[in-house]
Amino acid sequence: MRIAIIGAGIVGVTTAYELALAGHEVSVFEQRGSVAAEGSFASAGLLASSSIAPWCGPGVPWRVLRQAFSRQASARLGSVGALAQCPWLWRAWRAGRPAALQAHRAAMHRLAQFSRQRLLELTQALRLEFEQAPGHLLLLRTAAEVQAVQPLLRLLTEAGVTHELADADRCRVIEPGLNEALALKAGVHFAQDGVGNCRQFAHLLKTEAQRLGASFFFEAPVQGITPGAPVMLQRAGHSPEAFDAAVLCAGAAAAPLLARAGVKLPLQAVHGYSMTAPLRHVDGLAAPGPRAAITDARHRISITRLGQRVRVAGVAELGGRPDHLALGSLRLLHRVLDECFPGAALTQKAQHWKGARPVLPDGPPVLGASGAPGVWLNLGHGDHGWTLACGSARVLAETLSGREPPLDATNLTIARLQR
Ligand SMILES: Cc1cc2nc3c(=O)[nH]c(=O)nc-3n(C[C@H](O)[C@H](O)[C@H](O)COP(=O)(O)OP(=O)(O)OC[C@H]3O[C@@H](n4cnc5c(N)ncnc54)[C@H](O)[C@@H]3O)c2cc1C
Numbered sequence: 001m002r003i004a005i006i007g008a009g010i011v012g013v014t015t016a017y018e019l020a021l022a023g024h025e026v027s028v029f030e031q032r033g034s035v036a037a038e039g040s041f042a043s044a045g046l047l048a049s050s051s052i053a054p055w056c057g058p059g060v061p062w063r064v065l066r067q068a069f070s071r072q073a074s075a076r077l078g079s080v081g082a083l084a085q086c087p088w089l090w091r092a093w094r095a096g097r098p099a100a101l102q103a104h105r106a107a108m109h110r111l112a113q114f115s116r117q118r119l120l121e122l123t124q125a126l127r128l129e130f131e132q133a134p135g136h137l138l139l140l141r142t143a144a145e146v147q148a149v150q151p152l153l154r155l156l157t158e159a160g161v162t163h164e165l166a167d168a169d170r171c172r173v174i175e176p177g178l179n180e181a182l183a184l185k186a187g188v189h190f191a192q193d194g195v196g197n198c199r200q201f202a203h204l205l206k207t208e209a210q211r212l213g214a215s216f217f218f219e220a221p222v223q224g225i226t227p228g229a230p231v232m233l234q235r236a237g238h239s240p241e242a243f244d245a246a247v248l249c250a251g252a253a254a255a256p257l258l259a260r261a262g263v264k265l266p267l268q269a270v271h272g273y274s275m276t277a278p279l280r281h282v283d284g285l286a287a288p289g290p291r292a293a294i295t296d297a298r299h300r301i302s303i304t305r306l307g308q309r310v311r312v313a314g315v316a317e318l319g320g321r322p323d324h325l326a327l328g329s330l331r332l333l334h335r336v337l338d339e340c341f342p343g344a345a346l347t348q349k350a351q352h353w354k355g356a357r358p359v360l361p362d363g364p365p366v367l368g369a370s371g372a373p374g375v376w377l378n379l380g381h382g383d384h385g386w387t388l389a390c391g392s393a394r395v396l397a398e399t400l401s402g403r404e405p406p407l408d409a410t411n412l413t414i415a416r417l418q419r
Pocket residue numbers: 006007008009010011012029030031032035036037038039040041042043044045046047048220221222223249250251252253254257271272273274302313314354355356357358379380381382383384385386387388
């Protein structure tokens with residue numbers, strides 16, 4: 001089949017690879033000048049195959065509203081205009097009720113485990129070399145945080161997910177660079193999680209997709225998709241182009257294309273921030289920064305090790321401008337790094353970034369047919385696009401090729417959002 005992919009973030013690149021591997025003629029259209037230039041650019045790099053959870057877990061919508069305009073809040077509204085997102089938050093709140101949450105968490109977990117396996121297969125088979133490190137420690141600073149994490153621990157145990165509830169001493173063995181003065185109650189260690197450089201991986205896999213015959217077109221914004229057989233793609237300055245299928249991998253920017261194609265999807269851009277700085281070296285030795293990945297449960301901020309650099313990422317800002325970096329949010333990232341690993345990074349050389357997570361109100365992405373003829377979706381990966389990309393691409397490619405999906409795809413199709 002002749003297939004167009006719109007968007008070359010981590011989701012578009014992995015999709016291009018899997019579809020080319022399945023023998024299709026693949027063309028990727030990306031509005032920016034390279035792959036992984038938007039939401040996939042400087043994410044934390046956490047591969048959260050065990051600790052994955054819907055972005056809108058219990059309490060998150062309330063937290064956003066309660067802290068609506070607080071400058072250093074980890075979840076807030078980006079502007080007064082963002083109050084228009086209240087219906088979306090209401091939908092997210094409903095999806096966070098126990099029975100629904102459990103089903104969505106299970107769907108995400110199945111996909112994340114499958115994705116982990118596919119990432120490993122690709123890394124080994126194609127000998128991809130990118131910055132990575134195993135392990136993820138969720139830090140619990142207070143007894144209240146330990147208490148709050150109990151339902152999650154029960155779910156993990158029931159689902160057979162490998163994890164270890166570690167006391168403070170054990171946390172310091174797992175991550176020896178942790179600040180000795182940090183008041184720490186406990187931690188949950190996910191040995192099967194890890195950290196990997198998403199952008200590096202996307203560049204490597206793009207080359208492999210090209211080897212299989214996929215073509216990439218950069219500075220090539222798609223303006224419209226007309227469903228049908230064939231499906232038509234409209235680009236500025238070009239006549240409409242015909243394809244057998246178009247796969248929308250446009251991340252948080254997919255909304256206008258979806259609307260023009262007549263597809264309804266409650267996709268919301270939730271902005272986040274990251275700060276990346278080189279590790280400090282003293283007498284030629286790296287300062288004791290993180291070994292792999294740490295998440296501070298209090299602020300939902302992750303600190304990860306990417307080669308000789310440290311990255312701190314988090315904050316959920318609903319609405320607001322993508323090009324306006326809020327000082328309060330950046331200060332929060334610096335503060336958490338300083339509390340956990342004081343002096344470990346050369347923060348005066350830090351690079352700051354703001355990116356958009358493409359979030360659906362209930363958590364899992366939408367993979368498969370959109371309902372509009374010829375239009376397919378690989379969208380809405382939220383906080384976990386890197387974790388889920390390799391598995392999602394495989395599921396999409398198998399389904400589009402007319403084969404059974406390689407895992408139970410319950411709650412991964414658009415049908416769940418149309419009920
Ligand atoms: C601060 C932060 C930290 C994060 N940390 C993690 C993490 O640790 N682990 C994890 O798994 N995930 C993480 N995420 C989430 C992850 O980054 C996203 O889920 C993922 O990047 C989404 O990938 P994507 O390919 O769908 O979107 P994108 O990477 O945004 O790609 C979409 C592409 O489509 C292109 N596009 C859009 N519209 C058009 C058009 N009309 N024509 C042509 N091209 C178009 C865009 O230019 C873009 O390149 C984080 C996100 C943020 C913001």
